[in-house]
Every structure is written in structure tokens, then in C-alpha cells.
Amino acid sequence: MPSSLTLSLGQHSERGRKETNQDFHGALVPGRAALALRGGAIAIADGIGSSPVSHVASETAVRSFLSDYYDTPDTWSVKTAASRVIAATNSWLHAETRRNRHLHDPEGARDRGYVTTFSALILRSRTAHIFHVGDARISRVVRRSLEALTEDHRVVLSAEESYLGRALGAAAHVEIDHHTVVIEGGDVFVLTTDGVHEHVRPEAIVAEIAQHGDDLDRAAREIVRRAYENGSGDNLTVQIVRVDAVPDGELDEMSGRADDLPPGPLLDPPTTFDGYRVLRTLHASHRSHVYLAVDGETGLTVALKVPSTDLHADPAGLQRLMMEEWVARRIGSPHVLSAPPRTRRRSHLYTVMDYVEGRTLAQWMRDNPKPELEEVRRLVEQVAVGLRAFHRREMVHRDLRPHNVLVDAAGTVRIIDFGSTRIAGLAEDDPTVDETVQGTVQYTAPECLAGRPATPQSDIFSLGVIAYQMLTGRLPYGAEATRAFSAARAQRLHYVSLAAARTGLPAYVDAALRKAVHPNPAQRYEVLSAFVHDLRHPNPSLPGLRRTALLERDPVLFWKLVSLTLAAAVVYLLARSAL
Structure with missing residues (x-):
């Protein structure tokens, strides 16, 4: 018997009688x-037919x-x-609908946004996982017919009217059906969209596969x-x-398992x-040890991180560590560290x-205690580009600080x-996701210190603190912020003006x-681009x-007006004294 799983695939998709193909x-x-x-x-x-962008949703979901x-x-x-990948994609699609509602969905109807059905079959070892x-x-061939392995999430109102009861991108959270079946050599699975299975009998599908x-x-x-x-009008x-x-x-099964790998x-x-x-x-820290290493297979120079001994008894900490590679591969920004x-x-x-x-950046600040404003702007703008890549993926870094910027x-x-x-x-x-403070409190937004979930505005707070510190060597609230x-x-936090820490910087900065x-996230910038612009x-x-x-825009004109005002005052006083 062969020692590995062997699969054969066949696929085909057409737009049919529709103008565009919203399936993907x-x-x-x-490899083995x-x-x-x-x-x-x-x-x-x-993708749902009522949405002009559902083809984007279906392609995004699959890719x-x-x-x-x-x-x-x-x-x-x-x-x-x-399940986590699907949930993350759902959040991104739903966020895109919210961000673009004025373009695609002026009335707020949820069937006009980035919404799609999604089904996936994962065949591993001797098990089929259905999502x-x-x-x-998703069906399996059984003799001369098909055994349905999924249940349609469709609410039927009448013979002529029905709607999807569940779809990716339709809501902030999605319920995902999951179950498994045992597989054997010779099993055949079939995935279809409704434009096919509503117009071709199961026996006919099996007959074509057999032929x-x-x-x-x-x-x-x-x-x-x-x-x-047979008259299908769908994709x-x-x-x-x-x-x-x-x-x-x-x-x-034993060689493929990674659940029980030791730290x-x-x-x-x-x-x-x-x-x-x-x-x-x-x-080296209490959380991890990082080593410079060379991959003997590829020759790449890499940074290899292992958990510290303190983390071995912390399952949540180990999970956070193992998440790092996945995050790195999802981001894809020149200003975010990647993984091979x-x-x-x-x-x-x-x-x-x-x-x-x-x-x-912490070392950079020690080497540059009083940098030029333009140099600070250039560095802050690059960090902002990296953070935007996180936020577009519906991620918040949560631990932005000088030691986490290279x-x-x-x-x-x-x-x-x-x-x-x-x-x-x-x-x-x-429920295992930890919402407690993960980073250094001096750079952590007050709402996170108070136990509320981090948002993009939380990262903007951290970047603002870093920019302030780069310019002044101080923190905008001193030690007060750590107790908020x-x-x-x-x-009650009191912001210390730049002028009190370093003279010569523009008031608009x-x-x-x-x-x-x-301190209030609702009063911060909504997007990073507005911050770096200002x-x-x-x-x-x-x-x-x-x-x-006026002083910032045209200081020469400002002082001319001041001089003119003073001159007028002098003339007025001289005129009064002559009377």
C-alpha cells in the first residue's frame, strides 16, 4: 500500500448566462x-448575485x-x-463592506457588499474535513448517487423567494459548519455551486464522472x-x-501530527x-530567545526564535509565539518583517x-538624541505604512514600541x-485570546490599559508616543499614562506640549x-494617513x-502686521499727547 495520500483533481467554471462569473x-x-x-x-x-463586488469576495475567500x-x-x-483562517477572512470582507458602503451599498443593505458563500474540503491522511x-x-459519490455532506444555509420564504441565512462577509461574526468523515481509496468528492446542483440530477453527475x-x-x-x-441561469x-x-x-497520523511537539x-x-x-x-528575554542561524537546505540567513523556559507552561504564550510566522506571511509589506x-x-x-x-529604534534614539524633524517624519511615515498593512488585514499590532521597530x-x-x-x-x-496588556505600558493606549479590545486607533496612539519621544526624548504624559x-x-492625563520639551518645533506638529x-480613541485620528499628513x-x-x-504659514507677513499695528498705536498715542 502506498505510504502517502494520493489525489486526482478536476475543475471547471463558466459564467453561464450571466454577464460575469461571480464563482471562484x-x-x-x-508536497509530501x-x-x-x-x-x-x-x-x-x-458571490451573491445582488452585489457588484461579490466576485471580489469569492476570489478573496478562496485565495x-x-x-x-x-x-x-x-x-x-x-x-x-x-476555522481561524475563515473567520479572519470573514472579518476582512465585512470590514470592506463597511468601509465602502457609500460606494456599493448606499442604503445599507447587506446583500450589496463583499458577501459570498464558501465551502472547503481538506483531505488529510484518512480523514476528510468539511467546512x-x-x-x-460538498457531496461524496455513493454507488450511483451523491451523499450530501453539507446543509444549505438558505431560508425559504416561498416557492419563488429565498435568501442566504449564512454567508462570509454578511456579519462581523460567522458560524462555520465543520465535520469529518473517514475516507478510503477510491472515494470521490464533488463540490458544486447552486447553478449546477439545482439543474443536474445527482445520478447524471455520477454518470459523467464514471464515463x-x-x-x-x-x-x-x-x-x-x-x-x-438544462436551463441554469446562474454561474x-x-x-x-x-x-x-x-x-x-x-x-x-503520528508523523503528521504537530499538536504534541515540545517547545x-x-x-x-x-x-x-x-x-x-x-x-x-x-x-534573550523572559519570553523568548532569538538566534542567528543559516538554513542548511536553502542557505538563507534567518532569525530562529524559541520560547523561554518560563513560557513552556503557558499554552496561550506558546500560541502567540507560533502565530508570529502566520502574521508575517499574511502581511506582505516592505516595512513589516517577513518569514521564509x-x-x-x-x-x-x-x-x-x-x-x-x-x-x-530604541538604539537609534540613543544614537540620535536630537534628530531633525524631517528625519523623524521619514521614519514615522515608514512605520505608518507597515501599520496600515496590519490594519488592512483587520489586525492590530498591540505592542508597537521602539524595541519592536528595526x-x-x-x-x-x-x-x-x-x-x-x-x-x-x-x-x-x-476565548483563549488574551486581551490584557501585552506590551510596554508607556506606549499602550489607555483603553487597552483599561481592558478594552485594541483597535487601529490604539496603534495610532503608540505611534504618536514614539514620534513624540523621538523628537523630545520624553513621553507625552510622563509617568501618568502608565496609571491610566x-x-x-x-x-485626567495632562499632555506636555512639545514646546515645553524642545524649542523650535512647529506648533502644527x-x-x-x-x-x-x-486619551479618548474617538478623538484620535481615524486613519494613519491623516496623522502623517498633519x-x-x-x-x-x-x-x-x-x-x-498665519505665523506658521507666512511669518514675514505676520511680523509686518505686528509692526504696522504697533506703529499705528504709537501714532495714536502721539496724537493724543499733542492735544
Whole structure:
């Protein structure tokens, strides 16, 4: 019997009688090591017909799932990994609908946004995992018919009227159906959108698969053709996957499991570990130890992070550590540290990130105690670009501080350390997600100190504090901010003006920083781009700028007017004294 899972695939999709194809589908069968660990994944999505952007939603759902699922930590089970990826995608789609409601959905109807059905089949070892939201279907061939493995999430009002009861992007949270079935060699699974299964009988689908078993792509095309000829007016998508061989049961299950991997040991460089040549220690703390290493297989220089011994008895801490690689691969920004592709199975829990030669922003500030304003602007703008990449993915870094920003020799900035990152969809649905303060309190927004969930405005607060500190060497609230563990205490915080810490800086820069670090998140900037813009351009709408706006815009004219006013006063007084 073959020692690995072997699959055959066939797929086909057409727009049918519609002007555009709002369906999207995809499949990924990785190499042997990843196949044993994560399995092969097949996904299908059907964007709702009433939305002009649902094709974007269906494509995003499938592409995100097939890429992000394989980047999840090895410690996660198939159910945990797939469910969290789907939940994160749902949050992103729902957020896009909210952000673009004025463009696509002027009346606020939820059937006009980024909404799609989604179904995925993951075949790993001898088990099929089914994940399902909506009314696409996953079925298995049983003799001459199909056994439905999913239930349509459709609410029927009458013979002519029905609507989706569940879909990705329709709400902030999504309920995902999940169950498993045992698979055997020869099993055939079929994924279809409603444009197909509502117009082709199960027996006809099975007959096409039997007739074209040596060419599953052709079988999928023939099933689509039948649906079209039978009058389907919808998009038409079919996926067929056949299990040609299953692995040697228990042996593969044990070698493929990562749930029970022990935490990576502390290393004593120079040494070798899991195929890496460990050269030296880069950093050590109570949370982790980071080593400079070279991948013996690829030759890449990497940063290898293992949990500290204090973290071994902290499951939540280990989970946060293992999340870092997944976050790094999802972001894809030149100003956020990335992670190299995973090429082999690991024997322990640890993370591998790209290595960047540079110094932390904390060290940069020690080396530059009184930097030029333009230099600070340039660094802050790069950090803002990196943070925007987080926020567009519905993530909040939560631990932005000078020690978590790297500056390389060319002056390029990269955000690092993602162990505290809050991911929408995961945080709300996972009770183990820790909302307590993860970072240094001096840079943490008051609402987070008070125990409320972090938002993008929380990251803006942290960036504002860093920018203030870069310019002055001080913190905008001194030591007071570390004690703002309630809304009442936050309201009593007293902002120290830039002028009191360093002379010669424009008043409009002070006004921008004051707004960025406001204790009330509702009073801060809504987006990072507005903050970095106001650091360069006077914004008369900011408090405290109206009196000095002319001085900032045209100091020569300002002093001319002052001189003219004084001259007029002198003439007036002389005239009075002559009377």
C-alpha cells in the first residue's frame, strides 16, 4: 500500500448566462511533507448575485484560504487552522463592506457588499474535513448517487423567494459548519455551486464522472454543460477530487501530527538544530530567545526564535509565539518583517523569520538624541505604512514600541514581533485570546490599559508616543499614562506640549501629536494617513492652531502686521499727547 495520500483533481467554471462569473474555485495539493501535515485543500465560493463586488469576495475567500491555511502554526489542528483562517477572512470582507458602503451599498443593505458563500474540503491522511458556509455543496459519490455532506444555509420564504441565512462577509461574526468523515481509496468528492446542483440530477453527475474517470477536468466540463443545457441561469462551477490512495493509517497520523511537539530547547551556539546552523544569540528575554542561524537546505540567513523556559507552561504564550510566522506571511509589506517559506517538518515548536541587519529604534534614539524633524517624519511615515498593512488585514499590532521597530543601514524601517497581534475574527471567536496588556505600558493606549479590545486607533496612539519621544526624548504624559487603568484616570492625563520639551518645533506638529495620543480613541485620528499628513502640513482644524496659523504659514507677513499695528498705536498715542 502506498505510504502517502494520493489525489486526482478536476475543475471547471463558466459564467453561464450571466454577464460575469461571480464563482471562484481553487485547489492546492502540496508536497509530501506539507500534505501529511496539512493535507490537500479544495475550496469553492459563490458571490451573491445582488452585489457588484461579490466576485471580489469569492476570489478573496478562496485565495486567502488556500494561502493562509498552509501558513498557520504547525501546532494548530486542521479544524483550528481552517476555522481561524475563515473567520479572519470573514472579518476582512465585512470590514470592506463597511468601509465602502457609500460606494456599493448606499442604503445599507447587506446583500450589496463583499458577501459570498464558501465551502472547503481538506483531505488529510484518512480523514476528510468539511467546512461550510452558504449554499454551495460538498457531496461524496455513493454507488450511483451523491451523499450530501453539507446543509444549505438558505431560508425559504416561498416557492419563488429565498435568501442566504449564512454567508462570509454578511456579519462581523460567522458560524462555520465543520465535520469529518473517514475516507478510503477510491472515494470521490464533488463540490458544486447552486447553478449546477439545482439543474443536474445527482445520478447524471455520477454518470459523467464514471464515463470520464481518466479525465476529471473533462468530467467537470460535461457536468457544467449539462447544467447549462438544462436551463441554469446562474454561474456554473464544479470540482471533483478522487482519493487514489490513502496513507498507512497510524504511521502517517503520528508523523503528521504537530499538536504534541515540545517547545524548542534553549541553544548554545555554535550548534546545529533541525537543519539549521545556529551561529550566535541575537536576543534573550523572559519570553523568548532569538538566534542567528543559516538554513542548511536553502542557505538563507534567518532569525530562529524559541520560547523561554518560563513560557513552556503557558499554552496561550506558546500560541502567540507560533502565530508570529502566520502574521508575517499574511502581511506582505516592505516595512513589516517577513518569514521564509517553510520547507520541512519541524521537531519542536519555534519560529523562523527573515533576518534583517540593523538596530532597534530604541538604539537609534540613543544614537540620535536630537534628530531633525524631517528625519523623524521619514521614519514615522515608514512605520505608518507597515501599520496600515496590519490594519488592512483587520489586525492590530498591540505592542508597537521602539524595541519592536528595526532600522537597517539604509534607513528602511520594519515592524517586528507579532506575538501580541490581535486578529479580528480570531479574537472574538476564541476565548483563549488574551486581551490584557501585552506590551510596554508607556506606549499602550489607555483603553487597552483599561481592558478594552485594541483597535487601529490604539496603534495610532503608540505611534504618536514614539514620534513624540523621538523628537523630545520624553513621553507625552510622563509617568501618568502608565496609571491610566480606567476612563476616569485617562481623562485626567495632562499632555506636555512639545514646546515645553524642545524649542523650535512647529506648533502644527505639536497639534498633530496631541491628537494622535489623545486619551479618548474617538478623538484620535481615524486613519494613519491623516496623522502623517498633519505632521507635514498645518491643519487649521486642529485645536490650538487658529491663533498661530498665519505665523506658521507666512511669518514675514505676520511680523509686518505686528509692526504696522504697533506703529499705528504709537501714532495714536502721539496724537493724543499733542492735544
